[in-house]
Amino acid sequence: MVKIQRKATKMIPELRNLSYERRLQRLELISLEQRRLRGQLIETFKYINGLNNVTLEGLFERDGNLRTRNNGQKLLLRNFKTSQAMNFFPVKIAATWNQLLENIVSAGTVNTFKNRLDKFWIMNRQYYILLTMSLTP
Numbered sequence: 708m709v710k711i712q713r714k715a716t717k718m719i720p721e722l723r724n725l726s727y728e729r730r731l732q733r734l735e736l737i738s739l740e741q742r743r744l745r746g747q748l749i750e751t752f753k754y755i756n757g758l759n760n761v762t763l764e765g766l767f768e769r770d771g772n773l774r775t776r777n778n779g780q781k782l783l784l785r786n787f788k789t790s791q792a793m794n795f796f797p798v799k800i801a802a803t804w805n806q807l808l809e810n811i812v813s814a815g816t817v818n819t820f821k822n823r824l825d826k827f828w829i830m831n832r833q834y835y836i837l838l839t840m841s842l843t844p
Contacts, residue, residue, distance in 0.1 A: 708739050709738070709739050709740075712736075712738070712739060713727050716730040716731065716734060716736075717730070719734075722734070741828075744803065745821075745824065745825075747796065747799075747800050747803075748800065748803065748804065748807070748824060749817065749820065749821060749824075751767070751800050751804050752812070752814070752817065752820045753817060754766060754767055755767060755780060755782075755812075758817065766797050767782050767797050767801070780804075780812045780813070781805050782797075782801040782804050782805055784798075784801050784802060784805070807824070807827075808827060810823060811823045811824055811827060
């Protein structure tokens with residue numbers, strides 16, 4: 708899919724000589740990795756707020772440590788030794804979720820969450836790019 712998106716953005720003559728990241732920026736698009744991360748964060752928001760019709764007991768565990776600054780909905784980071792367990796959705800997304808600002812995770816609706824997340828990432832584009840780079844294997 709990434710190859711297809713790269714090729715498609717190169718088909719625009721004015722953007723052909725720019726890097727992939729610059730082409731996405733000019734077209735106001737996000738990369739597939741960033742889109743995937745956004746989707747995972749939206750699903751996490753739904754799970755935490757009980758908006759999914761799925762009952763997955765113990766999927767996410769809240770971190771009760773109030774001694775450190777956090778977003779008010781901090782998830783417990785679990786330690787695993789196998790790569791399979793480390794790629795399990797709740798394990799993989801917890802660290803990213805914990806880095807979000809309180810006003811984002813405390814949104815009242817899914818659409819408010821999406822809007823606040825997008826606005827934060829637009830205003831902090833470099834942070835967003837570094838975050839997705841650190842999550843890719």
